[in-house]
Amino acid sequence: MSDIYLCAALALDALAQRSTSIHAVCAAVLAAHSKATADAASTRRPVDARRLTALVANTLSFRKPLTAILASAKTLQLEAAAFRIAPPRTHASAKGKERQPDGEDGAATPAVPTPHSLALVLLHDILLSSTRPSASVNWPPRAALERHLTRLKSELARLRAKAGAASLEELRDPEERRQRTLAARCPRWVRVNGRRMARAQAVELLAQQGWSETHDEVLRKGKHFLVTPHLPDVLAFAGSSTSQLLAHPLYQDGTFILQDLASCFPASVLLDQDAAAPLICDGEPLHVIDATAAPGNKTGHLSALLASSAAHASSKVSAFELAPNRFRTLVSQLSRAGALAPTSVHLLKSGPGRGKPKPDAAAKLAGAVSPRLADFLATDPLDDEWQDVRGMLLDPSCSGSGIVGRMEVADAEQEEETSSEETQATRLASLAAFQLSMIDHALQFPNLRRLVYSTCSIHAEENERVAIAALALPRAGGWRLAPRSEVVPTWPGRGRPEECGGNTAYAEGMIRCDPGGSVDVAPGEVHVGATNGFFVACFVRGEADDAASDAEPAVAEAALTGKRKRNKEKKLKQKKRKREAEAAKDEPPPTEAKPKRRAPA
Known part of the structure; x- marks a missing residue:
């Protein structure tokens, strides 16, 4: 072949x-x-x-x-x-x-x-x-x-x-070897799909099959697993258990979803039971948007969390995806997880690379998600369809620099150019501008109360700086960053204060995950604090305490001042290089010195 x-x-x-x-x-x-x-x-x-x-x-x-x-x-x-x-x-x-x-x-x-x-x-x-x-x-x-x-x-x-x-x-390649080392530290993370089975029932089934629950931070080879203390529906297994998990009936029927722990944070933060009370309005069904949904794991997690809450049992999720190929992946993932709404059964029609839906497919679709092959930025937030939207996930395109084991590849000759740092800076600036435009559009939804922004990037340009810059947007009046108590408080990795204008409270309210974690383990072992590189920040609309609200303009201005300073320094460096290049061009080529004649003996 x-x-x-x-x-x-x-x-x-x-x-x-x-x-x-x-x-x-x-x-x-x-x-x-x-x-x-x-x-x-x-x-x-x-x-x-x-x-x-x-x-x-x-x-x-x-x-x-x-x-x-x-x-x-x-x-x-x-x-x-x-x-x-x-x-x-x-x-x-x-x-x-x-x-x-x-x-x-x-x-x-x-x-x-x-x-x-x-x-x-x-x-x-x-x-x-x-x-x-x-x-x-x-x-x-x-x-x-x-x-x-x-x-x-x-x-x-x-x-x-x-x-x-x-x-x-x-x-x-040395960088690839480093990436493999980081990836080897990460457990095989499994989210128990609440639409298929409760976590307690899944743990009981595993115990009956000879798996033992452990509470150690390091997992070794064998039939062991750990329930992470940060999210109750996520389990950690040793990497050597991957083949057994893929063959497990609970994986085959969509009960086990292979999803990195960090990727499970956004939906959990959005629908946090203690902090998300403002999302409930007069007992009406909750309407949530996933603005960039493919491949669908975060969207499926939203659906599972809604199903596990009696207050949100009849709620719905609108999932946007612009690319047709990724949209097909989204529909497939949601169908497997039982997250598709019954009204979306027509999306399971057969086509290239897809089989015909089973006769009982519609009966299994008890989910809350309605996928849309559409551009989120093209939606009209003031349309009647979106008046009941009160929660939103926003995970826009990013550099992907936090994904361990995945190489971001450029042309070999490009890597050797002296302008590679400028190329990366330009790319990050472009991505950050797009990410900020996505937040700006999200803030236009009139009844939105809670917005979770996330990336799989390690760069502050796409993370803290975007979050802080969003607070300075004209439409950000009345919005603030959620405190740590509402953003998985048990997770140790938090934002960088120096990238938040020195505001420690803002940094504490953000989640940062280092690629592969920070703890070295022996070959064959994994650490339960190791994930992909990830960032999460949560914006909430509503009154804040005076100290926080007074600090917001100052922090946003400090962030913008720092950005202006960096841009000015960048332009000065570019001008200096240009002058040096022009000066070198104007200099006459060096002439060879004539050899001196020896005096006669």
Whole structure:
């Protein structure tokens, strides 16, 4: 099956063109591949998304040694014809209409991979993988590499000797090795889906099956689990238990949801039983919005929390997603969790990559979520449909810098440029502006009482600075940041006071999770304080104590002053570099000094 290598090579090419996440690019490539095979009425099996993502990630982490091996062996020069792949023929191309399918972000995904990327992904499986390549030995690209296998293995051995690498793992990209170390510390977090089963019942079933509950902060290999003290519906398991969990009946029926602990904080903060009393209005059903819902775990958590509360049993969630591919993922996840509202059964219609709904699908849909394939920013907050919205989750696009084990990839040449810091600063500034615009739009909903903002970023530009800047928005009158007592008070990681204008109370009201936690553990062990990097802040509308309300304008102004200062310093540095470059250009080239004649002896 050569399709996985073609898709992986296309993903590498896309990642070389723009900085984004592996997961997003693989999703776009798979969508394009599914459409191409459907257009061609192909009987080929679909490409497995997990295997594709793993192949792309591993190839990238070994990109430098694999590139060096190919160059030394001169395989691409000697076998150029074998790596030239013809474009796939679809119904559209048969009619003379060549079209390149678009990715999630609207960027075109190339239909044919470059020879270099194709050689890299295939060479990874031939030289470095423990399993043999899935492509036929007669497929020209594989046959070409197999003809040079002796030379390629020789170059690999020479490279390991030169690098002093005792194992193949030591050839992996250093940042990827660091990410893997951080990821290995994290437990396999499991949220018990309250729409399927109560947590106490799930714990009892686990005990009957030989699992033992522990209260240690470190989990070791074996059938152990821990109920986290921070959220009652989240369990921690050792990483070695993953395969057992995936095969468990409670996972198969949607009772167990694999979801990072940090990702469970936003819904819990929004619907906190003690702090969310203002959301209840004259006994009316609660209407909550998830403004950026895909892939759906946070949305499903909202639905589960609403189901567990008698006060919110008849409430509803409107879930927005703009990208069609991600929308399909959202619907699938919500259906599996039993979170879809009965009125959304029509979204389970069969289509490319989806099976037909089971006859009893509608009966199982007792959830509260109505997904919408729409842009949240295009909604009219004053429309009658949104007058009863009193709670909202907002987890907008971010850098994703807190996700452990996921590489944010840029072109190799770009990484070596001296302007890389400026490139990152520009990107973060752009993301922060978008995130702030999302908050600004959310604040226009007239009866909104509680807004939870979150990111999976480690950068203050997207976290504390956005939250503080939001308080200075013209529409933020009457809004304040919730205190620590309303934002998972037991979690130790809090915001940075220096990024909040020095306001410690504001920083204490924010949640910060360090990627992989801060506690080192032995190999094979996980720590119950280790999660992905994450940030949460909660905005509430209503009266605050005088001290807090007096501090808000000063803090917001301090944050804005700091931002102006940073922008001014940045512009001065840019001007200085420009002057230095112009001065260097104007200087005459150095002349060689004439050698002095020796005096005659």
